Amino acid sequence: MKRAVFKNNWVAALMVAPQLLIIFVFFYWPTSQAMYWAFTLEQPWGGGNTWVGFDNFAAILFDDLYWYSVQVSVVYAIGATVLSVGMALILAVFVDRQLRGFKAYKIGMIWPYAIAAPAVGLAFRFIFNPGAGIMLYLNDAFPGAWDPNGNGTHAMIMVIVAGAWKQIAYNFIFFLAGLQSIPRSLLEAGAMDGARVLRRMRDIQLPLLAPTFFFVLVINITDSFTDSFGIVDTMTGGGPARATNLMVYKIFNDGFQGLDYSGAAAQSIILMFLVVALTVVQFRYIERKVHYT
Amino acid sequence: MIERTPILNIVTHLILLSGLILMIFPMYLVLVAASLDLKDVSAIPPKMFPGDQLWVNMGVAWEKAKFGEKFLNTFIVAFGVVVGKIVLACITAFGIVFFDHRLRMPIFWAVFITLMLPLEVRIVPTYAVAANALQPFQVFMDVTGLTWAINAVTGIEVALEWNLLNSYTGLIMPLVATATGTFLYRQFFLTIPDELVEAAKMDGAGPVRFLREILVPLSVTNIAALATIMFVYSWNQYLWPLLVITDQSYGMVAVELGRLVPKITSTGGEVAKWNIAMAGTLIVMVPPILVVIFMQRWFVRGLINTDK
Amino acid sequence: MANISISDVRKSYGKDEVVHGVNLEIANGEFIVILGPSGCGKSTLLRMIAGLESISAGQIAIAGTVVNDLEPRERGCAMVFQNYALYPHMTVAENIGYALKVSGMAKAERLEKVRVVAASVGLSEFLDRRPGQLSGGQRQRVAMARAIIREPRVFLFDEPLSNLDAKLRVQMRHEIRRIHNRIKATSVFVTHDQQEGMTLADRLVVMNKGNIEQVGTPEEIYHSPASVYVGGFIGSPAMNFLSGQIVAGGVMLANGGKIPLPQALAVAHNGSLAQIGLRPEELTLVPAGKGAFDATFEFSEELGPSRLYHFQFEDLTLSVLSADKPPVEQGKPMGIRVEAGSVHLFAADTGKRLRAREAVAQPELVV
Numbered sequence: 030m031k032r033a034v035f036k037n038n039w040v041a042a043l044m045v046a047p048q049l050l051i052i053f054v055f056f057y058w059p060t061s062q063a064m065y066w067a068f069t070l071e072q073p074w075g076g077g078n079t080w081v082g083f084d085n086f087a088a089i090l091f092d093d094l095y096w097y098s099v100q101v102s103v104v105y106a107i108g109a110t111v112l113s114v115g116m117a118l119i120l121a122v123f124v125d126r127q128l129r130g131f132k133a134y135k136i137g138m139i140w141p142y143a144i145a146a147p148a149v150g151l152a153f154r155f156i157f158n159p160g161a162g163i164m165l166y167l168n169d170a171f172p173g174a175w176d177p178n179g180n181g182t183h184a185m186i187m188v189i190v191a192g193a194w195k196q197i198a199y200n201f202i203f204f205l206a207g208l209q210s211i212p213r214s215l216l217e218a219g220a221m222d223g224a225r226v227l228r229r230m231r232d233i234q235l236p237l238l239a240p241t242f243f244f245v246l247v248i249n250i251t252d253s254f255t256d257s258f259g260i261v262d263t264m265t266g267g268g269p270a271r272a273t274n275l276m277v278y279k280i281f282n283d284g285f286q287g288l289d290y291s292g293a294a295a296q297s298i299i300l301m302f303l304v305v306a307l308t309v310v311q312f313r314y315i316e317r318k319v320h321y322t
Numbered sequence: 323m324i325e326r327t328p329i330l331n332i333v334t335h336l337i338l339l340s341g342l343i344l345m346i347f348p349m350y351l352v353l354v355a356a357s358l359d360l361k362d363v364s365a366i367p368p369k370m371f372p373g374d375q376l377w378v379n380m381g382v383a384w385e386k387a388k389f390g391e392k393f394l395n396t397f398i399v400a401f402g403v404v405v406g407k408i409v410l411a412c413i414t415a416f417g418i419v420f421f422d423h424r425l426r427m428p429i430f431w432a433v434f435i436t437l438m439l440p441l442e443v444r445i446v447p448t449y450a451v452a453a454n455a456l457q458p459f460q461v462f463m464d465v466t467g468l469t470w471a472i473n474a475v476t477g478i479e480v481a482l483e484w485n486l487l488n489s490y491t492g493l494i495m496p497l498v499a500t501a502t503g504t505f506l507y508r509q510f511f512l513t514i515p516d517e518l519v520e521a522a523k524m525d526g527a528g529p530v531r532f533l534r535e536i537l538v539p540l541s542v543t544n545i546a547a548l549a550t551i552m553f554v555y556s557w558n559q560y561l562w563p564l565l566v567i568t569d570q571s572y573g574m575v576a577v578e579l580g581r582l583v584p585k586i587t588s589t590g591g592e593v594a595k596w597n598i599a600m601a602g603t604l605i606v607m608v609p610p611i612l613v614v615i616f617m618q619r620w621f622v623r624g625l626i627n628t629d630k
Numbered sequence: 631m632a633n634i635s636i637s638d639v640r641k642s643y644g645k646d647e648v649v650h651g652v653n654l655e656i657a658n659g660e661f662i663v664i665l666g667p668s669g670c671g672k673s674t675l676l677r678m679i680a681g682l683e684s685i686s687a688g689q690i691a692i693a694g695t696v697v698n699d700l701e702p703r704e705r706g707c708a709m710v711f712q713n714y715a716l717y718p719h720m721t722v723a724e725n726i727g728y729a730l731k732v733s734g735m736a737k738a739e740r741l742e743k744v745r746v747v748a749a750s751v752g753l754s755e756f757l758d759r760r761p762g763q764l765s766g767g768q769r770q771r772v773a774m775a776r777a778i779i780r781e782p783r784v785f786l787f788d789e790p791l792s793n794l795d796a797k798l799r800v801q802m803r804h805e806i807r808r809i810h811n812r813i814k815a816t817s818v819f820v821t822h823d824q825q826e827g828m829t830l831a832d833r834l835v836v837m838n839k840g841n842i843e844q845v846g847t848p849e850e851i852y853h854s855p856a857s858v859y860v861g862g863f864i865g866s867p868a869m870n871f872l873s874g875q876i877v878a879g880g881v882m883l884a885n886g887g888k889i890p891l892p893q894a895l896a897v898a899h900n901g902s903l904a905q906i907g908l909r910p911e912e913l914t915l916v917p918a919g920k921g922a923f924d925a926t927f928e929f930s931e932e933l934g935p936s937r938l939y940h941f942q943f944e945d946l947t948l949s950v951l952s953a954d955k956p957p958v959e960q961g962k963p964m965g966i967r968v969e970a971g972s973v974h975l976f977a978a979d980t981g982k983r984l985r986a987r988e989a990v991a992q993p994e995l996v997v
Contacts, residue, residue, distance in 0.1 A: 034519070035523075036422075041417040041418075045418060047413070047414075048411075048414040048433060049432065051410070053458065058447075058451060058458040059447035059448040066447065119341075120337070136618065140615055143554050143611040144349075145557070145579070146560060147577070148606055151599060151603050152352045155599065156348055156352075160594075165364060194345075197345070199625075202622055217323065225325075226325065226330055255443060262560070263579070285565070297445070300442075301444070304438055304440065
């Protein structure tokens with residue numbers, strides 16, 4: 030901590046006030062509202078509200094649709110995370126070999142980060158559209174082979190591919206930065222010790238990348254719970270038959286379409302706990318990483 | 323390093339080329355579709371090379387989605403969010419690093435914890451706040467009896483209201499709070515040597531002057547890094563504008579994109595004009611992609627340092 | 631066991647040549663120290679021997695085999711890195727044994743070897759620790775052990791002591807020399823510290839701007855530096871330099887002082903302009919007017935067994951090391967006596983050492 034400081038604390042107060050005000054109004058207040066709503070039954074926009082304890086939670090937890098949404102979210106989280114983390118890791122490890130042209134490869138892997146989720150969603154909805162492009166070709170040869178509008182599994186595959194594709198660039202950037210922070214001399218020492226490229230990847234680079242890997246993994250899971258909204262909304266709208274109705278999408282639907290504020294709030298609280306738990310796990314791991322080196 | 327790995331080198335290039343194709347090919351298909359007329363989009367076999375309708379389709383998409391207006395709105399919001407985030411991050415970090423008060427750590431944590439509350443999980447109540455940003459204060463006054471007291475003394479019924487729906491303020495305000503930016507600035511400020519503060523004091527500079535004339539110039543790389551990621555972040559906003567904007571003259575581009583093709587769930591008989599939709603997608607993608615490619619160095623640094 | 635032969639080796643990065651045609655023969659079992667300031671190409675040369683840098687031109691042979699295109703692991707060299715390059719995620723034992731593991735040695739045999747080698751450098755108690763939990767000196771030992779365990783034909787050291795504090799540095803220096811005496815592997819040690827070079831080397835290679843300036847035993851290099859550069863780089867306190875013209879029996883300085891020279895040397899180069907190198911420890915203080923020239927005393931530094939006097943002479947500073955420690959008053963002139971045999975004479979234009987005629991005919995020391 031710094032020793033040299035300014036004394037005029039009223040200046041400090043002025044400096045921190047704007048941000049505190051904003052996070053109070055737009056973060057803490059809504060969060061506390063969500064808590065309040067989750068434990069009460071309220072008419073939207075005023076009206077009476079009564080304390081109902083855990084009734085809202087109970088209603089959710091006994092609701093098969095909710096559990097179906099959880100199940101779908103988990104499938105999406107695992108599918109998208111495994112795909113995007115795996116691809117990004119492989120690409121980063123090989124780009125890090127810094128063969129000829131690696132800078133071009135690097136830019137080629139990074140730029141999709143800039144594409145908005147709905148743009149990705151729309152693009153992949155077109156690419157996987159059974160009535161146009163490549164899939165039309167496939168369906169022409171094997172009628173009914175691909176039907177994301179009717180088949181839930183197909184829709185889920187489509188959403189996972191789009192979500193994973195969007196996330197590869199982000200993961201790639203972190204993996205590459207992690208690899209480049211490994212001192213070059215460690216790899217040289219490995220080479221002197223007789224380890225060849227793939228062996229060095231296995232024995233030196235991948236173990237030292239473990240903290241980055243874990244960080245990326247957690248971020249991906251968290252993001253798949255929250256950031257997936259744009260993709261689902263533009264691609265499937267949660268369908269068909271709720272097959273891609275991810276938790277965050279269900280909250281949005283229940284709250285804004287169904288006007289069930291209490292139910293949506295209770296779901297929000299559960300999702301919030303999930304995100305907080307994942308973040309805490311992540312911080313604990315990052316602490317360990319500090320002790321590592 | 324001398325290494326004879328011809329086979330592995332070929333394999334490496336093959337893997338990387340496949341990766342490159344994986345990243346580029348979907349967007350190539352978008353480009354191809356955007357350059358065809360409606361009939362050719364659903365042709366069998368599918369067209370693999372661009373046609374000559376790209377500018378036509380882009381023009382149609384531009385008109386149909388009123389992108390002129392939407393681009394302006396998005397630029398205004400992106401500008402507001404970027405500037406707001408940088409200023410807020412900078413002054414908040416300044417207030418907790420360069421002053422000695424007992425609240426510095428609690429304030430830091432109060433800001434930092436917001437990381438765990440992404441917009442998506444508190445979307446419903448946040449929307450309610452946007453409908454009346456002064457609602458928290460009203461509730462506070464009601465609960466503490468202040469409303470009653472004022473009413474009793476002056477006879478005025480206090481009813482605070484500030485509706486942010488359908489306004490730039492409503493789009494920008496909930497997005498400008500920045501835990502990661504504050505964290506980045508705090509990390510940077512902690513590396514400023516004590517001597518610099520002391521020298522400034524000896525020279526008679528007060529805190530505001532020190533911030534303006536020493537810290538801000540020193541943090542230009544921070545600003546560049548933050549600005550690039552925050553620009554991409556705000557340009558691509560979808561959920562929040564989808565909610566708070568119902569008056570389309572305030573609409574943002576990413577949301578507009580979703581309207582170019584009928585929702586899969588919609589029951590209307592409208593035919594999806596994919597060539598137009600893909601042309602619109604291209605238009606919307608361009609500005610952030612340019613930023614990422616040309617500001618690559620800052621962008622990567624900002625992303626890594628803020629962790630998210 | 632292996633000798634190393636380096637012939638006309640060059641290294642360039644693009645158009646930028648950083649090593650310009652180096653020739654060097656290293657005998658089997660020899661301890662060679664390559665000495666030079668940072669950026670002189672010494673580390674690049676070492677890394678070319680190791681196989682970590684490709685060789686732009688020329689060739690390097692180890693034990694008679696040209697290794698230009700061999701990978702590091704095929705050259706039989708072990709290397710100690712400046713920052714040790716220990717694997718942070720492996721224990722000390724795993725670090726030391728990694729090369730054996732890669733080569734496929736059975737686990738039991740490997741662990742036994744690790745134990746023996748670790749004991750030989752005093753690391754037995756630390757085998758289960760991670761590098762992060764060790765002190766600088768201990769890390770240095772791990773790096774040494776990791777090199778020793780492979781029983782390499784050639785040991786390469788890239789400034790391995792520069793991250794240690796002064797006391798530990800001396801201690802590790804002794805340790806390295808002891809290990810060398812025990813295992814007798816050919817060693818190449820790169821450093822910018824001339825004291826380290828002098829004390830460790832069988833033969834010293836002084837490099838400057840990508841060229842070898844001189845090769846020789848530390849004594850040879852100290853007593854007859856081949857150039858102004860080597861003279862100035864080797865020896866502490868540093869050599870004094872004066873310039874003048876060679877006349878019969880000595881060198882005439884600009885202010886009229888005269889420095890004696892051996893007869894043969896003066897005759898051989900009569901009339902040429904020269905730079906004169908004088909080691910502070912070979913000068914003697916005498917009363918004003920009694921020496922080769924007079925200089926004004928400025929201040930002195932007490933070193934314990936001796937004292938270092940600093941003088942102003944013309945626009946130069948000059949130092950004299952004296953064990954007698956005569957009292958001198960600030961601002962007063964003192965005479966400085968120079969023995970003819972202790973004068974190092976260099977050509978004013980090339981900076982090369984000037985020798986008596988018959989010496990010139992001799993080949994330069996093996997370069």
